[in-house]
Structures are given as C-alpha cells and as structure tokens.
Amino acid sequence: MHLLKSHRFNHPQSSEITPPEVYHGRRDWLQHLALGAAGTALAGWAAREAHAQVAAPGKLARLPATRSAVAGAQVMDKPTAYGDVTSYNNFYEFGTDKADPARNAHTLKPRPWSVTVEGECKRPQTFDLDALLKLAPMEERIYRMRCVEGWSMVIPWVGWSLAELMKKVEPTGNAKYVQFFTLADKAQMPGIRSSVLDWPYTEGLRLDEALHPLTLLAFGLYGEVLPNQNGAPVRLVVPWKYGFKSAKSIVKIRLVEKQPVSSWERAAAQEYGFFSNVNPAVDHPRWSQASERRIGEDGLFAKKRPTLMFNGYEPQVGQLYAGMDLKKFY
Numbered sequence: 001m002h003l004l005k006s007h008r009f010n011h012p013q014s015s016e017i018t019p020p021e022v023y024h025g026r027r028d029w030l031q032h033l034a035l036g037a038a039g040t041a042l043a044g045w046a047a048r049e050a051h052a053q054v055a056a057p058g059k060l061a062r063l064p065a066t067r068s069a070v071a072g073a074q075v076m077d078k079p080t081a082y083g084d085v086t087s088y089n090n091f092y093e094f095g096t097d098k099a100d101p102a103r104n105a106h107t108l109k110p111r112p113w114s115v116t117v118e119g120e121c122k123r124p125q126t127f128d129l130d131a132l133l134k135l136a137p138m139e140e141r142i143y144r145m146r147c148v149e150g151w152s153m154v155i156p157w158v159g160w161s162l163a164e165l166m167k168k169v170e171p172t173g174n175a176k177y178v179q180f181f182t183l184a185d186k187a188q189m190p191g192i193r194s195s196v197l198d199w200p201y202t203e204g205l206r207l208d209e210a211l212h213p214l215t216l217l218a219f220g221l222y223g224e225v226l227p228n229q230n231g232a233p234v235r236l237v238v239p240w241k242y243g244f245k246s247a248k249s250i251v252k253i254r255l256v257e258k259q260p261v262s263s264w265e266r267a268a269a270q271e272y273g274f275f276s277n278v279n280p281a282v283d284h285p286r287w288s289q290a291s292e293r294r295i296g297e298d299g300l301f302a303k304k305r306p307t308l309m310f311n312g313y314e315p316q317v318g319q320l321y322a323g324m325d326l327k328k329f330y
C-alpha cells in the first residue's frame with residue numbers, strides 16, 4: 001500500500017465533489033440534532049454547524065443515532081466533507097488507487113449479511129445484520145482517522161462499542177486477543193484477484209484494546225448506513241491506531257490466545273507492526289510520521305499538521321501501553 005507519491009495527485013479537489021444536495025442534508029441534520037441531542041453544550045452546537053455544512057447527500061438509508069457520551073468520542077475538529085470521506089479510500093479488495101473503491105464497490109452486497117463470533121468465548125454465535133443493528137443503541141462519534149501513509153480525516157461514525165458484542169459472547173479466560181476477518185469474495189471484490197495481500201484481510205487487537213469504549217463497531221457515517229467503499233455493512237474503527245487496523249466489511253471475529261498476524265504485518269512486518277498506534281515519534285521506515293495532511297483542508301502544497309500521540313486519544317488510551325517500549329512494539 002501506501003504509494004505516497006501518486007496518491008497526492010490522485011486526490012480530487014473538494015470543489016469537484018461537493019454534494020449538490022447540501023441544503024436538504026443540512027436541514028435533515030438539524031432536525032436530527034433537535035430530536036436526539038437535547039442539552040448539547042454550546043461548543044457542540046458550533047461544531048455541529050460546521051458538520052451540517054458537509055452533510056451526506058441523502059441517497060442511503062438514514063441510521064439514527066444519539067451523540068455519544070464516551071470520553072474522547074466528540075472531536076471538535078471540522079469533519080471532513082462527505083464527498084472526500086467517500087471518494088478517497090483504501091479498500092484493496094476493490095483496487096489499490098484511492099478512487100477505486102468508490103468506483104468499484106457497487107458490486108458488494110451488504111445484505112443479507114452476518115458476522116460469526118467464534119473461538120475463546122462461552123457463547124460463540126452468528127449474528128444477523130438486523131440483530132447487530134439492534135444489539136446496542138446507535139451512537140454518533142466524531143473521530144480523527146490517521147492513515148499510516150500520512151493523511152488524516154475527521155469522520156462522524158455511527159455505531160456502538162465493540163465491547164457490547166464481546167459481552168454477548170462472554171470471552172473465556174484464555175481469550176487474550178481478538179481477530180477480525182473481512183469478506184473475501186472474488187465475485188463481489190475485483191481486487192481479490194490480485195496478490196497485493198493474502199486474503200481475507202485480517203486484523204487484530206489485544207483484548208483490552210478491543211474492550212476499550214472508544215473501539216467502535218461502525219454501521220454508518222454522516223447519519224446514514226456505510227457506503228460500500230467505507231466497509232459496508234459493518235467495520236471496525238480504532239481511532240488511536242493507524243487506519244489499516246480498522247478492518248472493513250467484517251464477516252468473522254475470533255477470540256484467540258496468541259497474538260495473531262495481521263495482513264499488513266504478514267506483507268511487511270518491519271513496516272506495519274501489530275500495535276500500529278499512531279505515534280509521531282516512531283517513523284515508518286520509509287517516511288516520517290511526525291506530521292500529516294488533513295484531507296480537504298489543505299491544498300497540494302499546504303503546511304502539514306503535527307501528528308498527535310495516539311492520534312490525540314492519549315488521555316483515554318495511554319494507560320493501555322504503560323511501561324511498553326513503543327519503538328519496539330510499533
């Protein structure tokens with residue numbers, strides 16, 4: 001992945017992709033706010049005003065949610081435009097160019113869908129998508145997302161903490177890690193025919209990371225169900241780790257005793273570690289991680305933003321790594 005030179009020039013200008021239905025989306029959003037966010041602080045309202053200006057076009061099903069109260073789940077940075085979030089993607093099952101997923105992912109069938117949870121748990125089971133949608137109350141969480149390639153976005157996700165699902169299956173005492181598997185279907189995913197990665201795409205977390213309240217199982221963004229290119233119908237979002245940890249279009253979750261090997265780790269272990277916590281002090285072997293380009297915010301030659309330790313979530317997650325050598329466990 002991570003052809004840093006070419007992707008900068010593939011990125012469309014935001015003026016080319018501003019959604020035409022902004023007005024309707026905005027009105028819709030304010031209505032949603034009035035219904036679901038009574039008591040929101042003034043600062044929250046100001047942020048939502050910015051948010052409203054880049055609403056979804058309204059072509060997908062609405063996914064109502066209330067504002068999450070989880071600490072760290074309401075980043076105040078201006079959300080990245082819907083058009084950018086849905087047209088500049090990494091989803092190698094649909095091709096390796098940033099524009100490929102938006103162009104090709106229409107062949108993905110997000111329904112019917114189910115997620116099997118297996119391995120070291122007392123109640124292994126398969127959850128139908130409709131059961132998952134009702135498993136816990138939907139929350140809106142505005143997270144930063146930092147790709148290991150050096151760019152970032154701010155995305156209003158809809159979903160609930162993965163911990164809710166873990167509670168249902170009851171991990172055994174042997175469960176130390178959680179493994180995630182993306183769908184791998186040649187018929188739906190043209191990129192599977194290439195050998196850039198071993199399919200299915202797999203990722204993993206330590207159990208305490210998986211149980212952290214910020215770890216999100218996301219079903220939507222911008223108040224609507226996930227567009228296919230963003231990992232419909234259900235994906236992981238781990239906001240303090242590089243984006244590749246957040247596996248898309250998940251079909252299987254396995255609780256395991258030993259640290260699993262993730263797809264990117266298998267492809268290039270010296271470049272993509274198991275932890276992959278966002279860390280400005282630990283460079284990728286081929287580029288610095290000290291700063292980042294916020295998609296949509298800056299022009300091609302604009303100044304870069306400083307990258308934050310744990311992507312700005314250090315107050316919430318720092319203690320998970322107390323005493324660990326983060327250069328060694330990158």
Ligand SMILES: Nc1nc2c(c(=O)[nH]1)N[C@H]1C(S)=C(S)[C@@H](COP(=O)(O)O)O[C@H]1N2
Binds near residue numbers: 092093146246
């Ligand atoms: N199955 C799967 N999940 C994936 C990827 C992928 O190629 N396949 N790319 C990852 C990377 S590198 C990033 S940065 C994020 C991008 O998520 P987004 O396109 O929704 O912004 O998804 C991650 N999840």
Ligand SMILES: [Mo]
Binds near residue numbers: 146147148149242244
């Ligand atoms: Mo990424």
